[in-house]
Amino acid sequence: MGRAPCCDKANVKKGPWSPEEDAKLKNYIENHGTGGNWIALPQKAGLKRCGKSCRLRWLNYLRPNIKHGEFSDDEDRIICSLFTCIGSRWSIIAAHLPGRTDNDIKNYWNTKLKKKLMEMATFAHQRRPHHGAIYPTTANSFLQNPSLQPQTSAYHSTNNNCYTTTPARVFTGGYEYMSNIPSNLLENTSSFTTCSTNSSTPTVFQTQEGHGTGLVQNYQVKDNYNNLLIFGNEASCSSSDGSGVDEDLGLLSYFGSGVDENQKFTLPANGYADDQNKATNGRFNENPLDYSIEEINQLISTNNICNNLNYSVDEIKTEEQVLYY
DNA sequence: AAACGGATCAACCGCACTCGA
DNA sequence: GTCGAGTGCGGTTGATCCGTT
Numbered sequence: 106m107g108r109a110p111c112c113d114k115a116n117v118k119k120g121p122w123s124p125e126e127d128a129k130l131k132n133y134i135e136n137h138g139t140g141g142n143w144i145a146l147p148q149k150a151g152l153k154r155c156g157k158s159c160r161l162r163w164l165n166y167l168r169p170n171i172k173h174g175e176f177s178d179d180e181d182r183i184i185c186s187l188f189t190c191i192g193s194r195w196s197i198i199a200a201h202l203p204g205r206t207d208n209d210i211k212n213y214w215n216t217k218l219k220k221k222l223m224e225m226a227t228f229a230h231q232r233r234p235h236h237g238a239i240y241p242t243t244a245n246s247f248l249q250n251p252s253l254q255p256q257t258s259a260y261h262s263t264n265n266n267c268y269t270t271t272p273a274r275v276f277t278g279g280y281e282y283m284s285n286i287p288s289n290l291l292e293n294t295s296s297f298t299t300c301s302t303n304s305s306t307p308t309v310f311q312t313q314e315g316h317g318t319g320l321v322q323n324y325q326v327k328d329n330y331n332n333l334l335i336f337g338n339e340a341s342c343s344s345s346d347g348s349g350v351d352e353d354l355g356l357l358s359y360f361g362s363g364v365d366e367n368q369k370f371t372l373p374a375n376g377y378a379d380d381q382n383k384a385t386n387g388r389f390n391e392n393p394l395d396y397s398i399e400e401i402n403q404l405i406s407t408n409n410i411c412n413n414l415n416y417s418v419d420e421i422k423t424e425e426q427v428l429y430y
Numbered sequence: 431a432a433a434c435g436g437a438t439c440a441a442c443c444g445c446a447c448t449c450g451a
Numbered sequence: 452g453t454c455g456a457g458t459g460c461g462g463t464t465g466a467t468c469c470g471t472t
Contacts, residue, residue: 121440121466144457160458161441196460211461212439 117147117155122162126152130159131167139163165206172204176213184210184218 118126133150140146143156152159165171176184180202187198193214195207202210 119442142457155442157443157458158441165440193461207460208440215462216438 116153117158118153119155119158122166126154127162127167130162134163134167161208165208170204171206173209176205176218180205181218181221184214185222188214 122130129150129152133146137149139160140149143160145156146152147154147156147159150159154162183201184198187194187201191197193211195211195214199205199207199210
């Protein structure tokens, strides 16, 4: 036995809404509200439309404060992050983007954002071996991809040679999954500063080696928590003896063909160290859409690679009620 | 200028869920 | 506990737009 139809299909209009219909619906809801009954609303409002059609038209187009037009980078990032964690729960994602509707976001994802990610996957695949670029950041920015947060409390306390730069300095380098690093190079990473624990405050440390200026020239962090190797050296550091390459134990040299201007990043001087034996918060940030090829493929094809977002789906669900007043 | 194809997005469809009788 | 009406939501469709040939 099939479900009873919600309305008399033969006597309802379908297709695009006319301005007159919009005006009738808007006027009725503004004066009387929905009355908690969409099925009865079209008749009361003098519309030959299905109640569901009225509801959709109101929610997606007529209700106040609807935002149309281009999505911002911030909105892109939120959509990507949430999609990573909860999949195609468009209504929940919409609850985090004021003025956006689930339909809008769904269309945007299907027509643009997914394509954007696929193009990035192609690009990432071309620059083999792939590695993440670390981008300029601000003191308040934060690593956007939860799965790649560097965790640092371990080497804060254990490595007295670590300190941040003052003032901020530009570095060239990147990160790479350990699984992608040739074994002979991986063997040489034993001298890397190691971190293996989770921490809410990501910090990047640099080792002081090779140069006698007292300022940092290179950094090398073995992030066992995320299976990442973070490596590079100071972009402005011209080392005639090639020590800039030696200092990163060949990693920058190995991945060097893919390191370009865009992969320089700035270590901010926030919370700077007046005591060089103490590490401070040199946070780094990656471009929010610069996922590895594996992550992009997962973003495109699956809906669950996130397991350490700061809030649960249940918490998000309570927020989604805000969307539909 | 016309034809074509891809992109976009509003709207529809149908399933699942909620809630009250 | 069951049933059915109403609602919410995600997937899909199709009309329209726009750029290219």
